[in-house]
Amino acid sequence: MAASLLTPEFIALISQGVTTIVCSRDQANRPSVMRAVGSTITPEGRTITVYLTRRSSRQLVQDIAATGSAAVVFSVPFTHRTVQVKTERARIREASPDDEPLLARYLQAMEQEVLRVGYPPSLTRAMLSHRIEDVVAVSFEPLQAFDQTPGPRAGAALGEEGAA
Amino acid sequence: MSPADDSASMAEIRPCLEGAIPAMMGTCAPDGTPNIALISQVFHVDERHVALSFQFFNKTRQNILVNPHATVLVMHPVTAQFYRLSIRYLRTETQGPLFESMKAQLAGIASHSGMASVFALLGSDVYEVREIERVEGQPLPAPLPRSGMLGAVRRCSERLSRCTTLDELLNAALGTLSDTLGVRHAMVLMLDAGSGRLYTVASCGYAVSGVGSEIEMGDGVIGVAARERTPVRILHMTSAYLYSHAIRSSLRADAPGMPLDTDIPYPGLAEPHSQLAVPILSAGRLLGVLFVESPNDQQFTYEDEDVLVAVAGQLGSAIDLMQAATEAADTGVATAAAPVAGAPLLVRRFGPNDSVFINDTYLIKGVAGAIFWKLLRDHAQQGRTEFSNRELRLDPSIRLPDVTDNLEARLLLLQRRLQENSPHIRIEKTGRGRFRLAVGRPVVLEDVAG
Numbered sequence: 001m002a003a004s005l006l007t008p009e010f011i012a013l014i015s016q017g018v019t020t021i022v023c024s025r026d027q028a029n030r031p032s033v034m035r036a037v038g039s040t041i042t043p044e045g046r047t048i049t050v051y052l053t054r055r056s057s058r059q060l061v062q063d064i065a066a067t068g069s070a071a072v073v074f075s076v077p078f079t080h081r082t083v084q085v086k087t088e089r090a091r092i093r094e095a096s097p098d099d100e101p102l103l104a105r106y107l108q109a110m111e112q113e114v115l116r117v118g119y120p121p122s123l124t125r126a127m128l129s130h131r132i133e134d135v136v137a138v139s140f141e142p143l144q145a146f147d148q149t150p151g152p153r154a155g156a157a158l159g160e161e162g163a164a
Numbered sequence: 165m166s167p168a169d170d171s172a173s174m175a176e177i178r179p180c181l182e183g184a185i186p187a188m189m190g191t192c193a194p195d196g197t198p199n200i201a202l203i204s205q206v207f208h209v210d211e212r213h214v215a216l217s218f219q220f221f222n223k224t225r226q227n228i229l230v231n232p233h234a235t236v237l238v239m240h241p242v243t244a245q246f247y248r249l250s251i252r253y254l255r256t257e258t259q260g261p262l263f264e265s266m267k268a269q270l271a272g273i274a275s276h277s278g279m280a281s282v283f284a285l286l287g288s289d290v291y292e293v294r295e296i297e298r299v300e301g302q303p304l305p306a307p308l309p310r311s312g313m314l315g316a317v318r319r320c321s322e323r324l325s326r327c328t329t330l331d332e333l334l335n336a337a338l339g340t341l342s343d344t345l346g347v348r349h350a351m352v353l354m355l356d357a358g359s360g361r362l363y364t365v366a367s368c369g370y371a372v373s374g375v376g377s378e379i380e381m382g383d384g385v386i387g388v389a390a391r392e393r394t395p396v397r398i399l400h401m402t403s404a405y406l407y408s409h410a411i412r413s414s415l416r417a418d419a420p421g422m423p424l425d426t427d428i429p430y431p432g433l434a435e436p437h438s439q440l441a442v443p444i445l446s447a448g449r450l451l452g453v454l455f456v457e458s459p460n461d462q463q464f465t466y467e468d469e470d471v472l473v474a475v476a477g478q479l480g481s482a483i484d485l486m487q488a489a490t491e492a493a494d495t496g497v498a499t500a501a502a503p504v505a506g507a508p509l510l511v512r513r514f515g516p517n518d519s520v521f522i523n524d525t526y527l528i529k530g531v532a533g534a535i536f537w538k539l540l541r542d543h544a545q546q547g548r549t550e551f552s553n554r555e556l557r558l559d560p561s562i563r564l565p566d567v568t569d570n571l572e573a574r575l576l577l578l579q580r581r582l583q584e585n586s587p588h589i590r591i592e593k594t595g596r597g598r599f600r601l602a603v604g605r606p607v608v609l610e611d612v613a614g
Contacts (some may be wrong), residue, residue, distance in 0.1 A: 023190035031190035126244035
């Protein structure tokens with residue numbers, strides 16, 4: 001197993017629970033986008049899981065299922081520290097009650113992050129509202145990672161591209 | 165829910181486009197690799213178009229030039245309602261009203277979000293909006309709409325319609341903005357077509373009126389709004405568009421030996437956090453700028469902008485009407501001249517820019533200076549006190565640029581500068597297109613060759 005493409009800093013950033021945006025595309029290369037209601041990363045940084053609600057992400061979930069293609073951005077609202085990861089082999093499963101503690105922790109972390117930029121927890125709760133039976137989990141091992149923090153280094157690739 | 169129920173109008177998403185919460189943009193490379201970018205701002209162009217800032221040659225840029233289809237996710241900053249915009253790239257503008265308006269607004273957003281150091285606008289990417297999807301979720305209740313914006317426009321319109329002089333008109337405009345929109349700091353600047361500068365002719369809410377102070381075309385939000393003839397709205401404090409030091413005095417080098425203290429201080433707030441400048445246009449011509457500002461962030465919404473544009477439109481027409489109206493018969497009642505007494509006033513004119521000083525204190529220059537000089541000269545030589553706009557227009561010594569020049573505004577400027585600086589000499593309106601020069605002290609005139 002190759003080491004993670006991600007630096008320890010970015011693994012920590014993703015672990016802490018920050019803004020998570022997911023993008024895929026259909027067969028005609030039309031992009032689909034939605035904010036995730038949760039995200040997590042394995043401690044060594046190999047596998048990432050993001051959570052989407054079906055009702056807010058019908059096209060996106062369909063596109064990931066059909067193409068396996070996904071780009072995910074993680075960004076700290078207060079500092080704009082941002083990383084983007086990409087995959088061609090995303091897997092989708094239904095979320096279960098076992099995922100609920102993780103989603104609750106993510107919500108709590110996001111309430112703090114969003115509060116730092118001046119918005120109340122009520123807004124964050126509305127933004128991330130979901131019913132667990134409507135949630136799907138999308139897991140993948142990043143094939144590419146980019147430092148996407150605005151500035152001169154934006155878009156710089158991290159590590160080496162994984163073997164396809 | 166049917167697709168029709170999901171679709172939203174541009175009007176519905178306008179609150180999402182204020183730059184409060186970054187929008188997310190998805191694009192796709194020709195090989196099928198998707199990409200996400202945080203975008204500083206989605207700019208409302210019209211009901212069918214938005215513009216996005218082009219700040220870097222990044223992946224998004226590469227993608228849209230090859231595959232113009234993109235999806236943008238925006239969120240309402242109060243309800244957390246998400247909207248997805250399906251958009252298609254059309255073109256990039258690198259100058260003009262849209263570009264300048266976005267540049268000014270982005271400068272404010274960038275400085276607010278701590279991104280000022282990486283801010284640069286290379287272009288405004290214009291996109292066709294093909295569909296707006298209201299994303300299913302559990303949004304919070306919508307905030308109550310700000311009541312009475314249309315009522316505010318109506319009250320302002322009624323007050324402007326009753327005005328018979330430029331003086332009243334400008335006071336009414338600033339007064340209603342204060343009464344109906346809670347605007348505390350505002351000014352009106354008029355264009356001097358000859359110099360290409362804007363001069364302050366009315367203001368409210370400042371320690372000094374600043375009447376007569378000038379701004380270069382293109383300087384700050386006021387100058388950009390004038391040059392591009394577009395509203396410029398800034399929601400956050402920004403150093404990029406502060407222009408308190410941009411005020412120019414054209415006098416210094418013009419006439420050696422002239423007293424140097426000629427700057428009329430610009431009246432604006434030292435640390436504005438929100439600013440909105442709207443061009444005053446009439447019949448396609450730029451007449452000036454209506455400007456409001458606030459020490460607080462996010463003070464002016466697009467709704468305030470809508471009101472100000474409407475008010476500026478009526479103001480422009482009214483200013484033009486007052487300018488165009490033929491002089492009516494003299495309705496002024498001839499009054500006995502005020503007694504002339506006290507220490508004489510030394511009034512000096514410096515050519516070639518007609519700057520006028522009273523007892524070594526700078527009063528006015530340019531066309532208004534030439535007008536003042538003519539009035540005092542006629543008063544001294546012929547004892548005249550009654551004058552008409554018409555004779556000023558015909559007088560070659562005043563050099564009014566052409567018929568589009570706003571003589572009424574020059575006279576008002578002169579009248580207000582005298583009120584503030586030399587109460588012994590007054591200009592009083594005596595009827596439409598007529599006025600009286602009231603001189604309360606002996607005057608000594610000295611013409612200093614330029």
